[in-house]
Amino acid sequence: MPGESTLTDIRAADRPVPRSAPxxxxxxxxxxxxxxxxxxxxxxxxxTAAGSSLTLWQRIKRDKVxxxxxxxxxxxxxxxxxxxxxxxxxxxxxxxxxxxxxxxxWVGMQNFTDLFADSAFWTALTNTFVISLIQLVLFFPAPIxxxxxxxxxxxxxxxxxxxxxxxxxxxxxxxxxxxIFQEVLGPTGAxxxxxxxxGLPRFDFMSDPGxxxxxxxxxxxxxxxxxxTIIFLAALLSIDQGLxxxxxxxxxxxxxxxxxxxxxxxxxxxxxxLILRLGTILSVGxxxxxxxxxxxxxxxGEVLDxxxxxxxxxxxxxxxxxxxxxxxxxxxxxLVLGANKVAHRFGQEGIYSRGDx
Amino acid sequence: MDIRPSRTGRPPWMxxxxxxxxxxKILAISLISVVVIxxxxxxxxxxxxxxxxxxxxxxxVIWPSHPTxxxxxxxxxxxxxxQALWISFLVTxxxxxxxxxxxxxxxxxxxxxxxxxxxxxxxxxLFTMLFTPGVIPMFLTVQKLGMYNTLxxxxxxxxxxxxxxxxxxxxFMGLPAELLDAARIDGLGDWRILTRVVLPLSKAVLxxxxxxxxxxxxxxxxxxxxYLNDTSKxxxxxxxxxxxxxxxxxxxxxxxxxxxxxxxxxxxVVSVVPIAAIYPFLQRYFTKGVLTGAVKG
Numbered sequence: 065m066p067g068e069s070t071l072t073d074i075r076a077a078d079r080p081v082p083r084s085a086p087x088x089x090x091x092x093x094x095x096x097x098x099x100x101x102x103x104x105x106x107x108x109x110x111x112t113a114a115g116s117s118l119t120l121w122q123r124i125k126r127d128k129v130x131x132x133x134x135x136x137x138x139x140x141x142x143x144x145x146x147x148x149x150x151x152x153x154x155x156x157x158x159x160x161x162x163x164x165x166x167x168x169x170w171v172g173m174q175n176f177t178d179l180f181a182d183s184a185f186w187t188a189l190t191n192t193f194v195i196s197l198i199q200l201v202l203f204f205p206a207p208i209x210x211x212x213x214x215x216x217x218x219x220x221x222x223x224x225x226x227x228x229x230x231x232x233x234x235x236x237x238x239x240x241x242x243x244i245f246q247e248v249l250g251p252t253g254a255x256x257x258x259x260x261x262x263g264l265p266r267f268d269f270m271s272d273p274g275x276x277x278x279x280x281x282x283x284x285x286x287x288x289x290x291x292x293t294i295i296f297l298a299a300l301l302s303i304d305q306g307l308x309x310x311x312x313x314x315x316x317x318x319x320x321x322x323x324x325x326x327x328x329x330x331x332x333x334x335x336x337x338l339i340l341r342l343g344t345i346l347s348v349g350x351x352x353x354x355x356x357x358x359x360x361x362x363x364x365g366e367v368l369d370x371x372x373x374x375x376x377x378x379x380x381x382x383x384x385x386x387x388x389x390x391x392x393x394x395x396x397x398x399l400v401l402g403a404n405k406v407a408h409r410f411g412q413e414g415i416y417s418r419g420d421x
Numbered sequence: 422m423d424i425r426p427s428r429t430g431r432p433p434w435m436x437x438x439x440x441x442x443x444x445x446k447i448l449a450i451s452l453i454s455v456v457v458i459x460x461x462x463x464x465x466x467x468x469x470x471x472x473x474x475x476x477x478x479x480x481x482v483i484w485p486s487h488p489t490x491x492x493x494x495x496x497x498x499x500x501x502x503x504q505a506l507w508i509s510f511l512v513t514x515x516x517x518x519x520x521x522x523x524x525x526x527x528x529x530x531x532x533x534x535x536x537x538x539x540x541x542x543x544x545x546x547l548f549t550m551l552f553t554p555g556v557i558p559m560f561l562t563v564q565k566l567g568m569y570n571t572l573x574x575x576x577x578x579x580x581x582x583x584x585x586x587x588x589x590x591x592x593f594m595g596l597p598a599e600l601l602d603a604a605r606i607d608g609l610g611d612w613r614i615l616t617r618v619v620l621p622l623s624k625a626v627l628x629x630x631x632x633x634x635x636x637x638x639x640x641x642x643x644x645x646x647x648y649l650n651d652t653s654k655x656x657x658x659x660x661x662x663x664x665x666x667x668x669x670x671x672x673x674x675x676x677x678x679x680x681x682x683x684x685x686x687x688x689x690v691v692s693v694v695p696i697a698a699i700y701p702f703l704q705r706y707f708t709k710g711v712l713t714g715a716v717k718g
Binding site: 120123124126127129130131132133134135136137138140141142143144145146147148149150151152154161210213216217222225226227228229230231232233235236237238239240242243244245246247248252253254257286290294305308309312313317318350351354355356359369372373376377382385386389390392393396397400401 | 432434435436446449450453454456457458459460461463464467478481522523524525526527529530531533536537538542545546549551552553554555556557558559560561562564566577578579580581586610611612615632636639640641642643647658659661662665666685686689692693696697700701704707
């Protein structure tokens with residue numbers, strides 16, 4: 065709507081309650097002062113300044129364009145993030161798709177009892193932890209090392225080239241990446257040829273169950289190590305160059321500068337990301353593992369997410385699958401909230417503090 | 422991203438690098454580049470290879486001695502791969518457009534303070550970053566809404582990403598307030614402020630967010646696996662999964678016309694090329710996009 069401006073607010077505020085002229089002037093004056101104060105804080109102006117004196121309906125009318133713009137997104141979250149939570153009711157039911165939530169038989173904790181008695185569930189849980197742990201040890205530090213390497217390259221052109229190269233795999237889907245790995249590491253792949261030409265025994269990287277957690281970590285590093293450097297490079301960039309210079313003038317060598325300037329400089333980011341990573345320990349690359357589960361077998365390749373998928377959608381054991389999913393969701397939520405709490409302790413912004421600004 | 426924008430080389434106080442350190446660095450960087458680039462090159466080479474080349478190398482080909490486009494001719498000649506390519510293209514274009522519209526609208530509303538219900542909407546969106554509804558409830562929801570086995574199921578259930586929403590909102594909030602005030606004084610309403618002031622100033626970040634959405638739609642295979650049971654509706658990623666990982670034979674290979682492996686690798690190339698083509702143009706904006714969303718908020 066053209067013409068909708070600060071004046072609209074004033075009109076909207078004043079129309080229903082006619083006031084005397086001096087009152088009106090005072091009100092306007094207050095608002096103008098409010099505006100100035102707000103603007104000097106560098107924030108968006110009118111809503112905070114004028115909003116308080118309007119009734120709810122007036123505010124809705126004033127913000128109707130913005131509300132209409134927000135509606136599709138809000139509806140999406142309501143339908144696809146919140147409404148599905150009711151689907152977890154099926155964790156307590158003998159759920160049958162054709163009977164629905166309302167009419168399926170309520171079985172209480174029976175699904176959970178069944179779940180805990182299922183050895184496949186414990187295998188999936190163990191695999192999840194093993195893969196997570198190996199990823200934490202191998203995949204977490206890799207981008208830090210690469211970022212340090214990149215930042216130490218003096219030539220801007222080479223650095224930019226390497227960055228372009230290492231960011232690219234992040235945008236490639238898991239199907240393609242697993243396909244490429246199969247061609248390179250698989251039975252007919254280049255690595256096998258290299259190994260057999262130097263007399264090493266054949267080893268099928270792609271289907272060996274014992275190697276699977278390592279394979280998952282290697283693939284994750286190939287795909288996302290470069291992308292992960294962005295955050296650490298930014299942290300390295302934000303270190304005051306004067307500190308390095310001052311340290312060098314004070315006689316600090318390369319190693320000493322690294323220890324006393326670089327490390328403290330990036331530590332907050334490293335700790336924050338580590339904590340947040342710990343919060344998502346139950347989630348290990350679902351698509352990546354789902355694609356390769358059949359190649360290595362369920363004993364090595366089943367994780368919590370694939371367990372839920374196979375028991376629910378594939379073999380129709382809805383109740384048990386939903387119970388496993390619910391456990392994962394609840395534990396995951398607790399871990400993420402806990403991780404954020406710890407992050408705040410360290411004086412960092414977690415992921416949910418954003419909303420306060 | 423540039424590490425030291427003002428410097429072209431080594432600052433004066435830094436000692437000369439040792440020969441060993443320099444050599445190690447060059448070696449490490451070359452090795453990393455090769456590890457990333459080699460598989461792509463080998464895939465392209467194999468897709469252009471003839472049966473004899475593939476038989477001679479035993480698998481991936483480094484350099485095709487008789488390059489042929491047979492595999493690509495087969496891929497684009499109709500049949501399941503062409504069909505899947507078209508579906509992936511459609512889903513990516515329509516999905517990205519819808520996602521952008523919904524995300525821009527919500528991010529714009531959330532970037533303005535004092536909007537009625539703004540805090541509630543923001544909390545609603547941010548809280549979804551803490552949990553995911555999970556496979557089973559999502560499946561049941563999609564089924565309930567009658568979207569099972571429709572192409573809409575590839576787009577609608579992943580319409581807005583809270584991460585992208587936060588990226589856009591942070592960017593909109595960082596625009597100079599004076600500019601928006603000036604537009605308002607000139608008589609522009611919320612809609613025109615968005616289309617005439619905010620969006621033109623946000624082209625870079627919009628491009629990055631659009632890329633994130635487009636890539637996720639293009640690469641998605643699990644939503645298709647979960648929600649589609651009609652193979653004629655499968656997107657490219659799912660077809661590729663069948664061909665390479667599942668080891669399904671193509672009709673061309675059955676007829677012995679085009680080597681199976683060349684066809685597989687041609688599909689890989691076709692899956693990667695659209696991403697590789699737009700990626701260089703957007704690369705310089707990545708840092709801003711990632712950082713606003715990831716740590717700083």
